[in-house]
Amino acid sequence: MTAIEQTEAARPRGTRLPRRARRNQLLGAAQEVFVAQGYHAAAMDDIAERAGVSKPVLYQHFPGKLDLYLALLDQHCEALLQAVRTALASTSDNKQRVAATMDAYVAYVEDEGGAFRLVFESDLTNEPAVRERVERVSLQTAEAISDVIAEDTDLSKDESMLLAVGLGGVAQVVARYWLSSETGIPRDRAVGLLTSLAWRGIAGFPLHGADGAEGPQR
Template sequence: MVHQAPVERSHAGKSPEAPARGGQRSARLPRDERRAQLLAAAQEVFVANGYHGAAMDEIAETAHVSKPVLYQHFPSKRELYIALLESQLSKLTDLLLGALNSTTDNDERVQAVMRAYFHFIASDDQAHRLVFESDLVNDPDVSARLETFNKTFADAVARVIAEDTKLPELESQLLGRGLAGLAHVSARYWLETDGNLDLDVASDLIYRLAWRGISRFPKET
């Protein structure tokens, strides 16, 4: 027997899919696919308007679904925003840890991490604005998720430093935070250059700065 993936149903047993404004009807989708579609639509609206300027009506319209479908998955705009933030932070974390673990050559590691950070910032979908330019940055749930991301990234860098240099834990963590902060602040500043500084040139400059500093700590064997 072939089992089909579930689709959204209303409490009355009927699909809540209704034509969005403009008469377009969204096809029925399995729950995970629908959630991904709604997050993509929400990202478009939040990036364009910010959290406070975004409306659930517009997000539903962008996704070509009815508002009941949107609220089935995300009961509030705040929950939708936090889910989207978590998705983007997870993506960035995977990119950075993947770069960090892509080689055992520390020179290449630093270069790969800086490139990954800058390329995320430069992505056409402007997802970085959700992470670094959130107008909910003072919201405890948002700030907690941002701090978790920062700590995860910095701790991963610190572990490599501690393993290679045998520095004490707190010293390694301080260096990890410093390198993570360097990547963050410099990549954000690059955005302000409006393309007047080549992306790869910018990431290479910061890589060289970081490597010349961290390479002065001798590798212990």
């Protein structure tokens, strides 16, 4: 169950919930408000109202708006990282790995809760704690991709990381464009095009000891 679904299930005012369930409810309500209004326009009153609780209940769990925002960021940055790691570990075929990773980014952006906006389109990146989290997840996802590239090719660690940053950046930018555009391109077709773009690039770097003709395939 997503945070949004938990919010819908737990919203009636006055219902006593276990602490963890209440926290998840509040996070779900906060996500809805932050995604719709942005950090600066959102108010704790709005979030409490959306959750169906009093402001004192909200403050029992989160001392302030920034604490709530950071808790959401932590949750959704971790979700992206785990999605990428799962995609990379899902197969030993490198072309399929690329496809799974591109699909993971599209799925993350496509999620109906819109949490990707907090990570990729935050209006609070001037806040050091927010910027640090956004930069860290970009680095961690790139490192996960880089480890696979370095393991399979003769590229150095730094060279592998450079390519990994490029692949991750292209994936999230294209996924966001596809979601916001009105091109009518079906999801599977969009993932396929993105996979072809990424694979045609990375396949130019051969496996260890290969002659370069086939690229990093198994």
